[in-house]
Amino acid sequence: MIVKMMRKLFDTLRPYFEEGGRFHGLWFLFEGIESFTFTTGKVTDDAPHIRDHLDIKRLMSMVIIALIPAILMGIYNTGLQGLIADGISVTFWGAVFRGLRVVLPIIIVSYAVGGFWEVLFAVIRKHEINEGFLVTGMLFPLVLPPNTPLWQVALGISFGVVIGKEVFGGTGMNIFNPTLVGRAFLFFSYPSGFSGSAPYMAARSVDAVTSATPLAVASATPAGESVTTSLMNFSLNYDLKTFLTGLYPGCIGETSAIAILLGALFLLITRTASWRSMAGTVIGAFLTVSLFNILAKPGSNPMMHLPFQYHILMGGFLFGTVFMVTDPVSAAMTRTGKWFYGLLIGVMTILIRVVNPAYPEGMMLAILFGNLFAPLFDYYVVKTNMKRRLNRAQQ
């Protein structure tokens, strides 16, 4: 009944947006909304006469589904940390509502502001609204600390969408992951909120209580002491179990390893994300950590002693590996390229974390660095292929 009425509404409105209609300039906005509500009634023009049921909309919604555990855990944890920070007694629903109050506005601002740019460019450039934005708009809030002011959210997503994507020509053409471009922009412009050791505020109105993120604690470990011990001895008792459940201060979606791994499982089962990129990143990190562990001497940088499992569970490593490294547009495209791409990111993340104490979180910069090199890996893979063909011809 309602569906029929909606169908009728679209059919009535359609002529206004079609060629010659009064609002033809907004056709792609109309198309975007209509195709969101109803599947296309279009048939194939020519061969192939049949097409797979999978379209970009479905592909992108798979990523959103994979993010659900991280979103839910993020909301709960944000609320929980807020209650703890305020010294209010913790109840499950109290944490949920508190979390919703903080996280929902960030998500709404991210979608609204980012969506505005997306639609604006689609209308100006006369192309379809790309569903890839649904993912960017959701990833962005999840990589922000919950105390990010809403104006910064708006600024960051604007920068990510416009500079990170649209200036390159839009979806499919961008070199860098738009989410991380936006985050990097905020990170360098307003570093205080991102340093990890800064006051952690779950509610903007409430007084800050200092509670550093694990990476901040780890990198602040004095020489000669064990990072794991200083993590354990920190007021929040950071240990592996904490990292798995994710009930500690950090970026909204990044803390819970279990939630992220559930998402990873879904992405791998549905074959939405590349397992090669993910595996490459983990292996790259593992090799680098192992190398540091072997080289580490008693008096050297304590981060060099930190075992592998801490590295992958702390900070944005898992979230980045599962949801950022696998972004099909900014990653390497060839199978071989994906391995190298992942390896580079894994290696870089650990290098930045261990060697450069100014940036305790290496993942974001490593992925952006990987984005930069992805076309180069592909270039060599494809060049090798060309050379093989050329040699064959000359035989």
Add this chain to the structure above:
Amino acid sequence: MAEITITRGFDIPMTGQARKELDILPDTPLVAVLPDAFHNIKPKLLVQEGDTVLAGTPLFFDKQEERFHFCSPASGTIKTIHYGERRKIEHIIIETDGKNKHVSFPARSLKDLEKANPEDLQEDLLKAGLWPLLRERPFNRIARPDKKPKSIFISLIDTAPLAADPLFLIQGKEDLFIQGITCLKKFTDGPVHICGNGTTDLEKSLKGVEKHVFTGPHPAGNPGVHIHHIDPVNRGESVWVVRPQDLVLIMSFLTTGVYPQRIRAAVAGEAASNPRYVEIPWGAPLTQAMGKISKDADVRLIAGNVLTGEKKEKDGYFGFYDTLLTLIPENRERRFLGWITPGLKAFSYSKTFLSALFPQKSYSFDTNRHGGHRAFVQTGLFEKVVPMDIYPDYLIRSILAEDIPEMEALGLYEVVEEDLALCAYVDPSKNDINAIVRQGLDLLEREG
């Protein structure tokens, strides 16, 4: 004998496979010849409306290669010549007289054939308009008469969705096929490669050829895939591809001197009322083979398979190369929030539908595009469905950029549309990959 296992690619499990029964249909009052069936020829008419023709009378020739003749498949009179835009000849319709008269060519005994030199055979085939059954890679064009191919490929398998089984198309005429191979050897200094699944008696009985076994999902049966794995085409080289059913037609002509007037084809697809094999006049109207379809039924008629075939109207005809008619339902239905439905009955190569967990043996397929056109997103899907040492994404991008050296280097000489058709099928951005590949091939043929 080499055994090659194809792992990339997949079979499209469509309902409506043709039953292996041959339905011999009567002659039809009208047959047609469609110049569009041949890629890149410039037809020049030799007849006009009202002319009397025999089976084997040339109707037109190619202005670029005047030895390419295209003949009437039946005796009768030219009823109409249909012109399309810019006076393009769309089809020539012949009203048959039922007398089956034909132009006479020498009938050759097996001994004659053994001794015959290729030049004579070539001349007869060119004159009789059957030469175009021999096709050349790259580009899938009609074999050039003066250029010896480095090898000849015959594929005994067709893995395309609902494809006509080449072995059933030649059933009962295996002797002609085997003799044909002996004749083909005269046209090349290289080997004749026979590619099959390794299980058939015909394959086992063949001698003096190089036999190869290909197993795995589609496109394991594509000649392009076979050539790529056995004797890849480099710049300046050419190989021939001959379909078994075409070789039988050629041999029937060479041994009898009579232009073959009947062919076999499969009628398949969910919308086909009676999916089976038929024997029909060459150039017959589609209506003869397709059986009853209610007038208001919204059905897509495809000459060929669903991946590469040509869309036809209900009053259309079989083209020169068509040995399959696929009928599938059109689907213009718009489903509410369809992009998020679980999809228990929706086949997808991806694993993003519930059908991945509960696979069925075959699925209903229709012409719905299942999504709007979007910008190219390189999902890595293309690489998974092309079993060649080729990077499809890059090849397609080089075509879009019209970068000829790049197209060559990336292997465009080794593919035709059908080899990348699965890319077009899986593409979530719904781009027209087939058209892009053809555009690249045409450009390369012109300029390369």
